[in-house]
Amino acid sequence: MTTRSFGKPVRRTEDLRLITGQGSFTDDAGSDALSLVMVRSPYANARVVSIDVSEAEQLDGVTAVLTYEDLPDRLAEPLPLLIPHPSLSEPRTQHILAKDRVRYVGQAVVAIFAADRYIGEDAAERVIIEYESKVAVVGIDGALGTNLVHHDVPRNVAADHSEHVGDVASALAEAPHVLELDFEMERSLGSALEGRASHATWDRHSRKLQIQNATQTPTSVRFAVANILEIPDEQVEVFAIDVGGGFGTKVIHPWPEDILTAWGAMNYDRAVKFTEDRVEHFISSSHERGQRHHVKVGFNTEGQILGLDVDFVHDNGAYTPYGMIAPLITATQLPGPYKLPNYRVRFRSVYTNTVQVTPYRGAARPHAVFTMERTMDRIASFLGIDRSEVRQRNFIQPDEFPYDLGMIFQDGRPAIYDSGDYPEMLNKALAMIEWDSFAERRSQAPPGKRRGIGVACYVEGTGLGPYEGGHVRVETGGKIQVSTGLASSGQGHHTVFAQIVADELGVPFEDVEVVTGDTRRFKYAVGTFASRAAVTSGNAVAEAARLVKKKAIALAADALEANPEDLEIVDGQVQVKGTPVRAIPLSQVAVLANPLRYSFSEAAKAATQFAGTTSFDEPPIKPGEDPGLEATGWYSPVRATFASGTHAVEVEVDLITSEVEILRYCVVHDCGRIINPLIVEGQIHGGVAQGIAGALYEKLAYDEDGNLQNASFMDFLMPYCTEIPKIEIDHLETPSPLNPLGIKGAGEAGVIPVSAVIASAIEDAEGFEINQMPLFPSELHSMRLASGRQPA
Amino acid sequence: MNAEVSHEIVLNVNGEVKRFSAPARRLLSDALRGDLGLTGTHVGCEHGVCGCCTVLIDNQPVRSCLTFAIAAQDRKIRTVEGLADADGELHPVQAAFKECHALQCGFCTPGFLMTATALLEQRPNPDEEEITEALAGNLCRCTGYQNIRSAIGHAIELMQSDI
Numbered sequence: 001m002t003t004r005s006f007g008k009p010v011r012r013t014e015d016l017r018l019i020t021g022q023g024s025f026t027d028d029a030g031s032d033a034l035s036l037v038m039v040r041s042p043y044a045n046a047r048v049v050s051i052d053v054s055e056a057e058q059l060d061g062v063t064a065v066l067t068y069e070d071l072p073d074r075l076a077e078p079l080p081l082l083i084p085h086p087s088l089s090e091p092r093t094q095h096i097l098a099k100d101r102v103r104y105v106g107q108a109v110v111a112i113f114a115a116d117r118y119i120g121e122d123a124a125e126r127v128i129i130e131y132e133s134k135v136a137v138v139g140i141d142g143a144l145g146t147n148l149v150h151h152d153v154p155r156n157v158a159a160d161h162s163e164h165v166g167d168v169a170s171a172l173a174e175a176p177h178v179l180e181l182d183f184e185m186e187r188s189l190g191s192a193l194e195g196r197a198s199h200a201t202w203d204r205h206s207r208k209l210q211i212q213n214a215t216q217t218p219t220s221v222r223f224a225v226a227n228i229l230e231i232p233d234e235q236v237e238v239f240a241i242d243v244g245g246g247f248g249t250k251v252i253h254p255w256p257e258d259i260l261t262a263w264g265a266m267n268y269d270r271a272v273k274f275t276e277d278r279v280e281h282f283i284s285s286s287h288e289r290g291q292r293h294h295v296k297v298g299f300n301t302e303g304q305i306l307g308l309d310v311d312f313v314h315d316n317g318a319y320t321p322y323g324m325i326a327p328l329i330t331a332t333q334l335p336g337p338y339k340l341p342n343y344r345v346r347f348r349s350v351y352t353n354t355v356q357v358t359p360y361r362g363a364a365r366p367h368a369v370f371t372m373e374r375t376m377d378r379i380a381s382f383l384g385i386d387r388s389e390v391r392q393r394n395f396i397q398p399d400e401f402p403y404d405l406g407m408i409f410q411d412g413r414p415a416i417y418d419s420g421d422y423p424e425m426l427n428k429a430l431a432m433i434e435w436d437s438f439a440e441r442r443s444q445a446p447p448g449k450r451r452g453i454g455v456a457c458y459v460e461g462t463g464l465g466p467y468e469g470g471h472v473r474v475e476t477g478g479k480i481q482v483s484t485g486l487a488s489s490g491q492g493h494h495t496v497f498a499q500i501v502a503d504e505l506g507v508p509f510e511d512v513e514v515v516t517g518d519t520r521r522f523k524y525a526v527g528t529f530a531s532r533a534a535v536t537s538g539n540a541v542a543e544a545a546r547l548v549k550k551k552a553i554a555l556a557a558d559a560l561e562a563n564p565e566d567l568e569i570v571d572g573q574v575q576v577k578g579t580p581v582r583a584i585p586l587s588q589v590a591v592l593a594n595p596l597r598y599s600f601s602e603a604a605k606a607a608t609q610f611a612g613t614t615s616f617d618e619p620p621i622k623p624g625e626d627p628g629l630e631a632t633g634w635y636s637p638v639r640a641t642f643a644s645g646t647h648a649v650e651v652e653v654d655l656i657t658s659e660v661e662i663l664r665y666c667v668v669h670d671c672g673r674i675i676n677p678l679i680v681e682g683q684i685h686g687g688v689a690q691g692i693a694g695a696l697y698e699k700l701a702y703d704e705d706g707n708l709q710n711a712s713f714m715d716f717l718m719p720y721c722t723e724i725p726k727i728e729i730d731h732l733e734t735p736s737p738l739n740p741l742g743i744k745g746a747g748e749a750g751v752i753p754v755s756a757v758i759a760s761a762i763e764d765a766e767g768f769e770i771n772q773m774p775l776f777p778s779e780l781h782s783m784r785l786a787s788g789r790q791p792a
Numbered sequence: 793m794n795a796e797v798s799h800e801i802v803l804n805v806n807g808e809v810k811r812f813s814a815p816a817r818r819l820l821s822d823a824l825r826g827d828l829g830l831t832g833t834h835v836g837c838e839h840g841v842c843g844c845c846t847v848l849i850d851n852q853p854v855r856s857c858l859t860f861a862i863a864a865q866d867r868k869i870r871t872v873e874g875l876a877d878a879d880g881e882l883h884p885v886q887a888a889f890k891e892c893h894a895l896q897c898g899f900c901t902p903g904f905l906m907t908a909t910a911l912l913e914q915r916p917n918p919d920e921e922e923i924t925e926a927l928a929g930n931l932c933r934c935t936g937y938q939n940i941r942s943a944i945g946h947a948i949e950l951m952q953s954d955i
């Protein structure tokens with residue numbers, strides 16, 4: 001048997017390059033490329049009256065300065081709407097350069113192509129733009145007011161969407177108890193340490209446009225660029241070699257700069273590069289999380305929910321390139337692990353004069369979970385029962401799967417939970433955090449501190465379609481080359497896909513080399529988002545490996561004159577079961593798989609035409625077969641698979657400074673079968689850290705004029721190691737019945753319930769309601785004053 | 793309008809003398825990456841807060857995005873490319889980062905490696921607080937820092953077992 005690597009904490013193959021400075025991030029390419037520098041609007045809502053670029057154009061080293069008027073053909077049209085939806089009645093996307101009007105601070109107005117970034121920024125200072133500013137629409141209150149972001153979008157409503165199961169009105173009317181609650185979450189952003197970037201080169205001889213792009217979805221960038229530049233897809237090659245974090249931001253495409261770099265490369269016959277700087281990441285990429293929810297919940301004396309009615313408003317910023325996916329996810333993931341026989345949700349997605357809102361890791365689930373879990377806690381406190389007990393009484397039980405929510409999920413398919421064990425997960429989490437003995441620890445809080453404990457559960461739809469593919473090829477040198485189209489931004493795909501292929505094929509892990517996100521290697525893909533890569537590409541490369549194995553065994557059976565059923569592949573050798581002396585290495589099978597006229601090595605001679613053949617009655621390539629020991633496999637899930645988890649936290653609040661300290665943070669996590677525990681735990685650590693960031697430190701602060709006041713790492717408090725505690729993790733593995741490997745996604749899980757669980761613990765410590773996140777010491781202090789509780 | 797004046801700049805990087813010509817305002821981070829092709833040093837904020845661009849100058853961790861290349865002449869600069877020894881054997885800090893899964897996307901990693909190297913050269917046996925103190929100027933968006941801390945602990949073990 002080849003040692004199986006699935007399930008083992010295999011060390012990553014990615015790391016050697018990255019720790020020796022040999023990574024290949026987009027900005028590492030093209031030191032002599034023209035630099036694309038954008039001039040961005042300082043106004044949130046304004047008419048562009050005039051633009052004078054003459055002084056900028058005259059600067060030495062400036063190739064061109066473009067405004068909207070200079071954009072040719074398709075470049076002058078609005079960027080594509082990526083995900084249309086019938087309820088999205090007023091979608092709006094931005095132009096590559098602002099046309100007459102700017103709608104957020106940071107919108108691109110002028111593009112400069114210069115010898116380097118320094119000169120480009122000099123030129124940017126010389127561009128004179130006159131604006132006529134209007135009242136900015138900021139925040140949800142602003143959106144619901146009378147000023148408009150788009151003059152032709154009444155009430156600023158992009159989408160108004162409702163779904164329901166059962167009969168909520170009757171359920172609420174008949175419920176013994178009804179509570180009305182309000183919950184709000186504020187904006188943060190992905191904030192990958194590598195910003196957006198694109199480097200384009202045009203080879204006019206081979207007529208190839210090559211684009212290295214910091215994207216989560218290279219195949220889609222390719223189609224979008226080819227379409228907008230009106231050139232054949234086959235002339236465009238897009239690859240994301242190393243991407244310095246994505247977190248959802250980099251799934252959005254094409255950015256204006258993606259198109260301008262590509263167009264510039266062709267037009268000026270020079271390499272062109274755009275590298276976003278940190279301020280630009282804050283004001284011109286994407287934000288997420290701004291949502292306000294109103295809840296009506298009816299329940300019985302046992303705490304079982306009879307009816308839940310949620311009406312929420314989603315601030316989508318100035319444009320909707322990603323459609324209404326974020327609020328749709330809130331709507332469908334809000335029920336979490338609970339049975340809601342009567343559930344109605346309605347949301348309005350509204351425009352504001354701020355940066356566009358698109359999914360950021362967790363993708364509107366943190367808000368859903370915050371809303372649901374806060375509601376659970378309120379029911380518990382209303383009835384005076386334990387918070388864990390109220391959850392137990394509402395859980396979907398392990399024998400109730402598949403469990404149909406009765407709603408349509410973000411993949412356009414029914415939301416049907418496939419598997420899980422929510423009661424067990426909660427029990428594990430409670431045991432880990434020592435829930436039952438907390439009273440004692442509470443009483444041991446040091447002077448000037450108060451302690452609280454919290455718990456929160458979630459369900460996450462992962463691994464959704466439409467599909468991914470994988471290609472596996474055995475080289476005559478013995479290496480196994482694997483490729484899949486979606487891109488990696490730190491998830492360790494190269495390692496986990498190699499683990500899967502090594503096991504399926506029967507080869508040593510070290511022999512497998514994986515390439516992701518390169519359209520030259522694999523042309524069809526969807527992308528890395530929604531915790532889907534391991535499930536979709538993992539199962540696709542597994543299928544490709546199984547096909548290669550079948551082919552290898554058939555070819556080896558001929559060579560060894562054995563029955564295919566008697567053959568197995570062990571450590572890269574195809575051998576007769578029980579008689580390993582009768583064996584042929586896969587590398588040699590790869591030679592035989594490609595009948596040759598011309599030899600290129602000693603080994604290759606065996607495949608040449610006078611080397612002898614088993615049959616003169618058949619052609620060298622049998623009908624229905626292809627040369628080469630390689631295959632392409634696909635995985636297209638019928639619907640998403642649902643991962644789940646429970647987090648529990650113990651906090652200590654300072655009675656003077658209102659600081660919140662996390663004493664213990666426990667995670668129980670179910671992502672089905674685990675391919676590599678080291679990587680899954682790393683994903684959880686990072687996710688929880690982002691969750692803590694969003695709960696206690698990060699908030700994008702707009703002033704009333706729509707200026708982002710903290711658009712830098714000086715003012716936006718992204719946590720350092722000083723803020724993030726140790727995270728304790730336990731796993732539960734309920735395999736997904738939907739895919740052969742039994743896996744579910746893990747990428748976003750960590751972040752999802754963090755705001756909910758921390759709010760629960762702070763509320764427990766303070767004794768007053770926590771209805772909003774993030775929560776900074778200053779706000780907690782004000783809440784204390786408002787609640788009549790004096791600082792110690 | 794006139795082009796900028798360029799200056800001949802000589803830098804000692806990873807024990808090698810490198811010459812190039814650049815304007816006085818060229819940042820060390822840009823010089824290393826663009827002029828010298830040492831793209832292992834990354835730029836995450838270009839205003840001195842994230843630590844991605846950390847290099848060692850005369851053995852002290854320095855933000856290369858806040859340093860002019862021309863001002864780093866006559867100093868000994870070390871970057872991530874110079875950490876492993878000539879025959880490719882990893883520095884214990886590098887080996888520990890790999891062993892402990894202390895990197896995900898790897899963008900922040902060179903900065904952490906240089907910061908940690910400087911720490912362990914100055915204090916071969918730091919306590920938890922000193923480790924936190926040393927790492928507290930470097931941002932990572934991927935790992936949640938837990939495995940980075942473990943890696944520092946592991947690097948200390950590796951360095952001690954090396955002696």
Ligand code: FES
Pocket residue numbers: 834835836837838839840841842843844845846855856857858
């Ligand atoms: S790039 Fe130098 S500190 Fe961030």
Ligand code: FES
Pocket residue numbers: 193244245490894895896897898899900901931932933934935
């Ligand atoms: S590993 Fe991605 S930022 Fe640290």
